[in-house]
Amino acid sequence: MSETGTAQGGITNGRADVELRLPADSAYASVLRTTTAGLAARLDFTIDDIEDLRIAVGEANAMVLPEADLGSDLTCxxxxxxxxxxxAVGVTSxxxxxxxxxxxxxxxxxTLATTATAESRDGRFVVTMTMQSTAGGPGL
Structure with a gap:
């Protein structure tokens, strides 16, 4: 992340709360989905919301992995x-x-995410999504 508060792939608003770096290989998709589900549960997302997030993150993974440079990492x-x-799920490309x-x-x-964007810039391909909980609880 640069000193201006912009993370890889153009995400702003400061440093990520959690960053996961994995080999850019589909064998690690379950790690990404499980981490996503755990964080959503921490925010008091409903079971249905958590499942939607797991699926959405899996699809983001499916979009970026074929574009990854050989030997690069997938960052989330x-x-x-x-x-x-x-x-934000991204690879070097x-x-x-x-x-x-x-x-x-x-x-x-x-369809599953509240908002979603895909961006290819500065040698990175990044899919970003936002999901809002339907639970209405305070979270965190």
Missing amino acids: EFFLAPGELRI AEAPAPDYDSFAWQVLS
């Missing part, structure tokens, strides 16, 4: 707020692909 940044979880908004993965992700 989690920004926690009461009743809201913002997640020298070819900087254009996001495929017609893909099945994007359709599922954008």
Whole structure:
């Protein structure tokens, strides 16, 4: 993260509350989904919201992994707020692909998340999503 408060992939509003770095390999998708579910549970998300997040993060993973440079890492940044979880999943990608908004993965992700964006910039391909809890509790 730079000193200006901008994290990798253009996420702003300060440092991520949790950052996970894994090999860019689909074998680690379950680690990403489990971490997401644990953080959402900490924010008092409903079981249905947690399952939607698990699926959405899996689809984000499916979008970015094919674009990853050989031997690179997948990074996932989690920004926690009461009743809201913002997640940025990204990889280093020298070819900087254009996001495929017609893909099945994007359709599922954008349907499940409250908001979703995909961005290819500065040698990184990042999918960012925000999910708001339907529980209405205080969280954190």
